[in-house]
Amino acid sequence: MTSIVRSTLIRSHQWYIAATNCFPGNKLRMNFNISSIxxxxxxPQYLSGHSAWVEHIPFAFFAVATLAPRRFVELGTHYGDSYCAFCQAAVVLGAEAPFSAIDTWxxxxxxxxxDSAVLAQLRTVHDARYGEFSSLVQSRFDDAAKNFEPASIDLLHIDGLHTYEAVKADFEAWLPLMSERGVILFHDTDVRRDDFGVWKLWEELVARYPSFTFHHGHxxxxxxxxxxxxxxFGQLLECSDTEAEAVRQLFANLGRAVSRAVDLSREQAAHRETAEKLLRAEALTRQHxxxxxxxxxxxxxxEALTAQHQDAVEALTSQHQQNIAVLTRQTEDKIAALQANAQAQAEDAERKIxxxxxxxxxxxxxxxxxxxSRSWRWTRPLRRS
Structure with missing residues (x-):
């Protein structure tokens, strides 16, 4: 998977180099340092497989390379894909500085x-790799803001609750904490469904501050x-429309490569799960x-005993049936004899009667x-006496 992703990223890098020669004058006014590209x-070393931010991870590396933030804060970290990308960039570029991820999780x-499993999983990745300069702060945004000095943050990423009221409150609460080098990132500026309101605040802010808008990855x-x-970094905020389109295309290509990495990771996980199921099934088949x-x-x-038992039952049944038949015939004969004797006795008794x-x-x-008779009548007196 890594080789496929790296080849895609390299092709995107080559595309950018070629693109600089495709505009009038054969080059763009922008002159990004090749190391930043x-x-x-x-x-990225960490991809949770659940984040909607992954297509902007290449820009996270670019931002750290060009801005070298002396303090970075992220509001709304969730699975940690974006935050770990900023931390990895700081390590790779030797730009470690105080980094803070703030979320209630x-x-x-x-x-x-x-539940707490999300933060626990993130800590298993974050603490060992970035714990020396970075901290995961479980807190509400407004409470955490009290722990930062004014004008102390160079780079702020706002990705909390996305209603207009919530994101505006986050911006206004943290704006005084931004330094003279301050840059703020807003995710989901292109999402206009339900009560998402980042786009509305963004339309207000681009009229007041230098800005750049990416349209891929929400x-x-x-x-x-x-x-x-x-x-x-500032030249990104001042580029022409033609240059902006080239930059958008570059980072969209890079972002799709990372997104493809997530898809490949999911596919490989599914393949591994399928293979494990097949191995378990084969083991069960062998065991069976x-x-x-x-x-x-x-x-x-x-089966042999059953057959013997069945034969014995059938033999006993047959013998039993034969015995019953004999007994039945004997009983019938006795009943017939008794009936005949009784009839004869009845006839004899009738004759006697x-x-x-x-x-x-x-x-x-x-x-x-x-x-x-006369003699009986004549002797009556004698019988009376």
Whole structure:
């Protein structure tokens, strides 16, 4: 990835050199030191992958190279891409000076709210590399301003809450702290959606101060508020429209190279994640295969036992069904015999009843005959006595 980005940055550098010969008179009035342009092609060491400022990182290197700020302050740092670029430029160019990043690291309505992990991650990068001359100050902007002397800041980057009222308040609060070499940067000067208002303040300021406006990367405004800005930087604020267009094209190309680096980083991270997932999947597949091989004999034994059990169940079932059939037939035969015996007994009892009934009728007949006989009547008195 680094080689691709560096080649793109070098091509942009070569484009600038060629561009100086493409205008009337074969050169631009501007005469940037070649080292300052080379600084702008430096590959940034830190890219969070989340910042909207990355396309202006080449200009951060250029600003440090040409302005050599004796004190730099950034208002609104978030992930730290812009701030770490300024710090890296100071180290590379040997221009270390007191640098301060000021932010609550809690977020706002434009950046969104976030937790302490963002600042913690930034510290892991910042403290070891730049902690000797730079500090991350967790504070509100107006509170932090009280810790700076008037006319002590050479370079100020305002990138906090982007409403018109907020950015105007930041500008007015920090303007007295700017030195005679003072330059202020405003990000998002080209954003006109929702309640973003940097563009509105910028239109007011460019009528009062020397300025330069970049339109790529959501817009970056460069405002000269000092009266003794070094010429190496000040000529940017005084260039003609033709020269301004060439400079804008140069830094837009450089910025796109950095943006491409972020895209490549994301792609590589995605590829690494995919590769790791594939490796894990292959490991799981191998593990699964080993497990299958280990389990297969046991599975075969289980299947054999299952088959034996099934055969035994079927045999028992068949025998049981046969036993049931035999018992059923025996029971049916016994029931039939009992029914036949009961029928015979019933018929015999019925015959006996008929016979007894006949005998009873006959006895009743004899009794009536005896009671009606003369001898029975004559002997009645004797029976009474």
């Amino acid at each position: 080379s600084a702008a092609t430096t590959h 809690e977020g706002d309505e434009h950046a969104g709210l976030y 817009g970056l405004g460069v405002l000269g508020v000092g009266s003794e800005i070094p010429n190496s 295969g080993d497990t299958i091989q280990a389990v297969t004999p046991q599975q075969e034994a289980i 008929i016979h007894l009934s006949s005998q009873l009728r006959s006895a009743h007949g004899h009794l009536r005959l005896m009671e009606n």
